[in-house]
Amino acid sequence: MFNISNMPMFNNIARGVLILCIFKQALSAERKPNIVVFIADDLGYADLGCYGNNTLKTPHIDSLARDGVRLTHHVATASVCTPSRAALLTGRHQMRSGLAPSTNIRINFWVGSRGGLPPSEITFAELTEQAGYRNALIGKWHLGNHRDRPGDHAHHPLSQGFHYFYGLLGTNFDDFANDGSKVVLKQRPYFNIQILASWLSIVACLIYAYRAKYIGVFLFAVLVFSLTAICWYLYYIMNNLYFLNSMLHRNHDIVEQPAELVGLSKRLVHEGLEFITNSSGADSPFLLVMSFVHVHTVLRVSRDWDGSSAHGIFGDAVQEMDWSVGQILDALDSSGQRDNTLVYFTSDHGAHKELGVHGGCNGVFKGGKSHGAPEGGIRVPGIFRWPAVLPAGRTVDAPVSLMDLFPLVAKAAGISLPDDRAIDGRDVLPLLKGDTDVTPHEFMFHYCGSILAAVRYIPKTGGRVWKQVSHMPNYLPGTDVCKFGCRCSDLILQDPPLIYEVISDPSESHPIDSQSVEYADISKKVEAAIKVHEASLEPVESMFSYTNVLWRYTYQECCNGTFPFYCQCSDSKYSNKFYV
Incomplete structure (x- = not known):
């Protein structure tokens, strides 16, 4: 029988193909993983199916938990957006970057101000940039724009390691509905x-x-x-927040003013898919941060999701966000990049309880957004999926911080952590993989503005997590809510501090006896840790001083004209009705 494999030329070709396949496999094995980060806005711990919600449909986010690692004790460093996001991006407490305000303005309120994430800070996007990644941020930034002069864009995402940006430089407000609703008047x-x-x-x-x-x-x-x-x-x-802040940017340019929130999720997804497509053909890996506008009020969804849930517009927004996650995950699958992509899903802080049916659910946890110390404002969903590295279906009950993403990204990208600054995030990869069940954290510090409101203590023996609370919100009688949001200036000093064991008492209902030996031992260790922590905080400029945080006429941007004239434009890229 004629056998082509006996021919010398074929043997040479076969050897060449085999060598090429081995070489290609080696290159593939050495290729750094892609990284996709999903950040929800104001999403509560109990707003997802994989965290116990059986009335909202979140199959795509649930699939991440099924195929990856679900965190049950995942905490933010702050219960409002700007400081929490700064800590997430830098792996450092917001105190270190000047984003822990001493005033009652605790977020970047105006796009036309000079406050924001300092250029001296290093984001995880700047780490991946060093490793040759292509980086994009799609959605909400909320960490500033201009700094020392109009147009310098010193706080802009493109100055913080990202190569492409599309979305809101600020945040979403009730005012953006332009129906007379005013977020400031809700509070005052x-x-x-x-x-x-x-x-x-x-x-x-x-x-x-x-x-x-x-x-x-x-x-x-x-x-x-x-x-x-x-x-x-x-x-x-x-x-006039609608007039001053409602705008969408593509890189440094305003492409839509005011921002059209109906169908915005579809446009954000399209931008994310476009980035994945453009990056898939490149030799370098990519970092994609999908920073959703959902589920921050004012809530608006596309027509496809209007009325889709049993929970009104809030439920519709959660389910549209889940769809958005699914679209990005499908793109990873279809492009063959699923196994070698580190995916992370979280929320910047807990749900806004004062909004009622529009504010989400924090489950058994007390309090919510803006409340400072209570679990409801800082305990958030957290899911990691990395099929090539992490086991599927693992649940981690040990405390993990949003700041831990920073060292994990550094390890995934093969970059050393900066050695010129304190990094508060810890290496949780052994914990995620199942090599250990012990968290690398011993103490976690929780702020309300610049006030250290609580400290979490995790003994290495495991099984217990203690939380010493020194300041509590001034709640309305018989409730765990404030009028609209809790102000740090209204916090009530607890003397002596309350200490809870938050594994057995997650709702923080039963503080331990302050006269007990156990209380004295825990308090002594916590107070010692506070001294060490505070000694590590170097003086920095406050990004929330009134000169930095308040609106400036010269810093106000305007498309198609000079402020305040003709500040209207629409993004021509999305004129198609499909995006409504």
Whole structure:
């Protein structure tokens, strides 16, 4: 029988093909993993099926938990967006970057301000950039734009390691509905009346001084004018968030103003899929951060998801977000990159309980968004999937922090951690893989603004997690909510501090006896850890000082014109009705 394999030429070709296959397999094995990070906004711990919710449909996020590692004790460093996201990106407490405010403004409120993530900070995108990754951030940034002068973009994502950006530089607000709803007036319902009263008082004083022929009437008039200008300024910036902040950027350019939130999730998904497609053909790996606008109010969904859930617009938004996750996961599958892609899903903090049916669910945990120490504001979903490395279906009950993503990304990308700064995130890869059940954390610190409100202590013996709470929100009587959001300036000092064992008492209902030997031992260890932690905090400029956080006319961006004229444009890329 004729056998082509007996031919010398074929043998040479076969050897060549075999060598080529082995070489290609070796290259594939050495290829750094892609990294996809999903960040939900204001999503509660119990808003997902894989965390016990049986009334919302989240099959794609649930599949991540089924095929990867689900964290049950996953915590944020803050219960509001900006500081929590800064810690996630840098692996460092927000105190170290100046993003722990001493004022009641605890987020980057205006896009046209000069506060944000300092350029001196190193994000995990800058780590992957060093390793040759292509990096994109799609969705919400909320960590600043301009810094020292208009247009310098020192806080912009493209200055923090990302190569492509599409989304909101700020955050979503109720004001973006443009239906009369105002987020500031929800917190301060008489704000407009107070400002008007201030104006009338100033005018009355001026009239009195003039009629009394007060000698310094001119100087007084100057003072009155200045005070009136301040009142007008505060009224304007607080009452016009829709006009000042509602915009979408592509890289440095405004492409839509005001932002159209209906169908925005579809557009974000399209941008993410486009980035994966463009990156799949490249030799370098990629980092994609899908930072969802869902489920922050104001809630808007595309027509396909309107009325899809039994929980109104909030449920619709959760399910549309789950669909968005599924689209990205399908793209990884179809491009053959599933096994070698590290996927991480989380929320920046807990659900906003004061919003009721529009605010999500934190399960058994007390409190929520903006509350500081209580578990409901800082205990969040956390899922890792990396089929080539991590086991499927594993559940980790040991405490893990959002900041732990930073060293994990560094390890995955083959980059050493920066040695010129304190890194608070820890290497949790052995824990995720199942090589150990012990967390690398012994103490975790939880802030409300610049106030250290609680400390979590995890003995190495395992089985227990202690939480010492020194400051609690000033809740409405008989509830675990505030009027709209809890202010750090209203915190109630607990003297002596409360200590809970949050494994057996996750709702923080039964503090241990402050006169017990156990209390004294735990408190002594926690107080010693606080001293070490505080000694490690170097003085930094506060990004939330009034000069940094308040709106500036010269920093305000406007498309198709000069502010405040003609600030309207639509993203021509998405004129198709499919994206509605």
